[in-house]
Amino acid sequence: MEKLIGKKLFLLDMDGTIYLDNELFDGTVDLLGYIKSVGGRYIYLTNNSSKSVEKYVEKLTSLGIPATEDDFFTSVNATVFYLKKHSYKKIYALGTESFKKQLKDEGFPITDFLEDDIDCLLMGFDTEITFEKIEHACILLNRGISYIATNPDLVCPTWYGYVPDCGSVSQILFNATKRKPYFIGKPQPDMVYYAMEKAGYSKDETVIIGDRLYTDIACGVNAGIDSIFVLSGEGTPEALEKSNVKPAYTLQNIKELADYLLKSRNKSP
Numbered sequence: 611m612e613k614l615i616g617k618k619l620f621l622l623d624m625d626g627t628i629y630l631d632n633e634l635f636d637g638t639v640d641l642l643g644y645i646k647s648v649g650g651r652y653i654y655l656t657n658n659s660s661k662s663v664e665k666y667v668e669k670l671t672s673l674g675i676p677a678t679e680d681d682f683f684t685s686v687n688a689t690v691f692y693l694k695k696h697s698y699k700k701i702y703a704l705g706t707e708s709f710k711k712q713l714k715d716e717g718f719p720i721t722d723f724l725e726d727d728i729d730c731l732l733m734g735f736d737t738e739i740t741f742e743k744i745e746h747a748c749i750l751l752n753r754g755i756s757y758i759a760t761n762p763d764l765v766c767p768t769w770y771g772y773v774p775d776c777g778s779v780s781q782i783l784f785n786a787t788k789r790k791p792y793f794i795g796k797p798q799p800d801m802v803y804y805a806m807e808k809a810g811y812s813k814d815e816t817v818i819i820g821d822r823l824y825t826d827i828a829c830g831v832n833a834g835i836d837s838i839f840v841l842s843g844e845g846t847p848e849a850l851e852k853s854n855v856k857p858a859y860t861l862q863n864i865k866e867l868a869d870y871l872l873k874s875r876n877k878s879p
Contacts, residue, residue: 611859613836614867615874618650619811621802621830623820624666625658626843628864631769634673635842637865642675644871651809655802655818657685657761657795657825659734659776662708683805685760685795686734690716691804692758692794698730702750704743704779705734705760724749730756733783733791735766735776744782751787759791763825767843796820797828802835817858819867821845827857840864 620641622628628638645652654666654677661669663679663686670677686709693701693713700719703710713720713732721728724746731750736743751757759780765772780791795801806816817836820826821843830837839845839857842864850860861867 611870612874614817614838614859614871617815617817617836618648619806619809619816620645620650620652621655621805621816621818622652623818623822623826623843624654624656626767626821627819627826627840629673630767630843632673633769634675635864637863637868639675640872641864641868644868644875648875651811652681653805653809654682655684655796655805655820655826655829656682657735657763657776658766659684659686659689659709659760659795660706660737662712663687665708683801683808685801686712688798688801688804689713689732689734689758689760689794690718691800693718693732696730696756698756700725700728701730701732702728702746703732703734704739704747705732705736706738709734709736722746728753728755730758731791733757733759733776733780735761735763736779737773739779744779747783748786751783751789757789757791759793761795761825762793762797763822765844767821772844796822796825797832799829799833802829802833819864823849823853823855823857828855830857831855838867840867 663682667677703720762777763775764777766775813835818830819838821840827837836858839860
């Protein structure tokens with residue numbers, strides 16, 4: 611793990627990596643303090659599109675971690691970049707009110723009504739989902755319109771286990787319509803590229819940390835950077851053994867990483 615001592619940009623997943631619901635994991639504060647002490651930078655990367663960046667700032671602040679909007683890059687941010695490269699007349703947004711507000715604030719033509727001129731279905735992690743939304747999505751997909759989803763995560767971790775995430779709902783829609791979306795967030799490498807450009811660090815100076823092999827770790831592999839797989843969330847040793855996606859390092863939790871880096875720093879002359 612000696613290579614980690616030279617890392618300056620730490621791309622951190624959140625749910626299942628640095629906290630679970632309202633429980634901040636041991637070692638999170640220590641790791642963030644270490645990164646600042648060596649003149650580095652951390653950016654939170656999340657596929658969760660149910661909350662705005664503003665809500666994430668509030669979330670971390672409530673957990674005792676000062677944060678600004680500049681500390682985050684979400685799948686919604688990545689989706690905004692994608693949508694700006696296309697010209698959809700009207701977008702049906704299957705997502706939370708917060709999700710729709712972010713998109714409307716960016717100037718996109720968002721609706722949650724069935725209308726004849728809709729040419730894109732955009733799906734996020736919808737914690738406010740209803741059967742009516744599912745039905746609307748099926749109707750629209752059967753029209754053959756463009757179909758985009760913010761992230762492929764199958765589940766989102768909670769204190770009591772897991773709930774279906776965007777990837778699971780997309781599977782429901784596939785069962786009904788045989789349509790699959792183009793996924794925007796992790797494991798696509800764009801979020802990593804944006805973060806490195808934003809922070810001004812190279813691939814060799816960057817590492818991504820997360821609890822999902824098929825999103826966090828695959829994103830790192832696809833972007834050509836080192837990755838750390840933590841076993842504090844969705845991922846398991848059994849899943850790692852069966853997966854073709856392999857991290858550079860596997861640790862029990864964020865505390866193991868923080869302890870190692872702090873010990874290495876304190877040993878330095």
